[in-house]
Amino acid sequence: MFWSNKMQVLDDNTQNLNRTITITINSEKLSKAIEKELINMSKTIRINGFRQGKVPMQIIFQRYKNSIVQDTLNKLMKENFINIMIKQKINVIDIPIYTPGTYIENSDFTYTVEFKVYPIIKLKFLEEIKVEKPLITISDYDINTAIDVIRQQNIKWIKQDTIAQKEDRVTIDFISYIDGKKIKDGKISDFILILGKGHMIPNFEDNIIGYKPGDKFNINSNFPKDYHLKFLRGKTVNFDIKLKKVEKPIFPELNKSFIDNLGIKDGSVSSLRNIIHKNMELESKSLIYKSIKNQIVKEILQLNIIEIPIALVNHEIDVINYQSLQERKKNKKLHTDSNLPRKSLENKAKKRIIIKLLINNISNQYKLETDEKIVNKMIEEIASIYKDPQEIINLYKNNDDMINNIRYINIEKQSIDIVLSQAKVIEKEIDFNTLVSQFKETTDNI
Incomplete structure (x- = not known):
């Protein structure tokens, strides 16, 4: 084993989940890992005067020693901590905090990790x-x-010059106001809505029923007190609406052609x-x-x-x-x-x-x-x-x-x-x- 560890339980109280562990990485493992990282870098590094992959190791190490050592330490600290947690079957919450010790060449490297754990409960x-x-x-x-739902999902909408009724699909433009002032971003064009589905605030859809394409009209709607936008909660909003299009639903017949189109x-x-x-x-x-x-x-x-x-x-x-x-x-x-x-x-x-x-x-x-x-x-x-x-x-x-x-x-x-x-x-x-x-x-x- 190339590492050792000592875990200190800061507080075994169920309300405090903090733990720390001190881990030591064997100098032999660390040296081999640094050497491996050095070899990997030598295959891709470019330095003037040398062909790619032919730069002497000594030159690479002199120039990039600090970054190679740091990258290796970061990788080993995480790997060893995760391995210990898996081996000891400790469930960690959140991201651990790593505190490295001082790196000394050809010496063991020691660091600490602070982390939170899930408490153990009796069953x-x-x-x-x-x-x-x-x-x-x-x-x-x-x-x-279920078949009725599938048919509803495959409805064809036919444009008609007639008054809007429940279950019709309408296309509208509208501008919204509070106390006579236009709401920011409250102008909406070509808004498509199926009447009677309850997708809008109370009374909005009902107040469109009875109008026909080309009609312009004005309605009021009260927003719920728990509406997700704070500035609209409990407010009465006035809407100037233009009804542009009314479409009637045509349900598909349950025949071979329809079922073929479903991929059966x-x-x-x-x-x-x-x-x-x-x-x-x-x-x-x-x-x-x-x-x-x-x-x-x-x-x-x-x-x-x-x-x-x-x-x-x-x-x-x-x-x-x-x-x-x-x-x-x-x-x-x-x-x-x-x-x-x-x-x-x-x-x-x-x-x-x-x-x-x-x-x-x-x-x-x-x-x-x-x-x-x-x-x-x-x-x-x-x-x-x-x-x-x-x-x-x-x-x-x-x-x-x-x-x-x-x-x-x-x-x-x-x-x-x-x-x-x-x-x-x-x-x-x-x-x-x-x-x-x-x-x-x-x-x-x-």
Whole structure:
């Protein structure tokens, strides 16, 4: 072994997650690593008077010694710390802080790392948890509903010179005002809206019904008090609207031509229904798992079984805010508040922490390992709903992040199975669409 370590527990209290470790890298390993880095650099470095790859090692080392040593030390410090954490099965939170010692040539190198860890929890509480396990039945009604949705997604819109009615698609221009003053960026052109879907604020869509193309009119709408933009919360906004176009929906017939266009080779209704049934079975498995996981977390919170460290809650809220910021950047919605209120995120953060604590502790205490056969089966199952399953399988196999996520899900599912084996489980029959609706209506899913 080319390194040694000594870990100091700063505080074994569950509310303090700070730890430090002192690691020493053997001089022999360090010298070999520096030499390797030097050889790699010599293959690409260009120095006047020498051909590429022919620069003497001594000259390279003289010129680039500091950067070579620093790069090597940085790499070894991280590698050794990660190896120790894996070997000792310590779960690290956040980014570790590395403090290097003094480098002396041909001597051992010592450095320290400060980091935070997930606390260890006792699993005796599992028998106190009560879980309602859904038993899903997929009926003809569920499949018929899915077919109706597919038909709605393939509607053709026909332009007509008639008054706008519910379920029509309209194209409008509008300018918005508060107290007679135009709102910044409140002028919108060629805005497309399906009436009656509730996509806009209350009364906005209803007030367009009855007008025809070319009409200009004025409406008032009240914004909710919890609207995401602060300056609009609880305000009455006046809209000057011009109705430019009204389109009526034409639903496609369920025939061979329509089914062919969906990518079903034989174009038969029975094949379409079979594929929908298979997709519903896959979605059912996912919904059942999510339902059980949500219930377990909710039970742990209600029973106050796990003491969640404040430091961990604060860290998770920072993670949620960061993820939210990245999502807003991606969707170009940076005009919204930079951070969500911490109080509103506390419950979400606690739920995420509980599932992490549960998985980490169960996987360590039960020595769970990834089953690669099951991982491959999970990937094949995901791929089966796509037109070219092999393409999706290859995508996973060639992407470490994607396949590692499936491996984590495999460990998570094993952990949930262990919870269920000890918890009080009650089975309850439920139809597919009811369970889907419950998930859509629930805002606190993990």
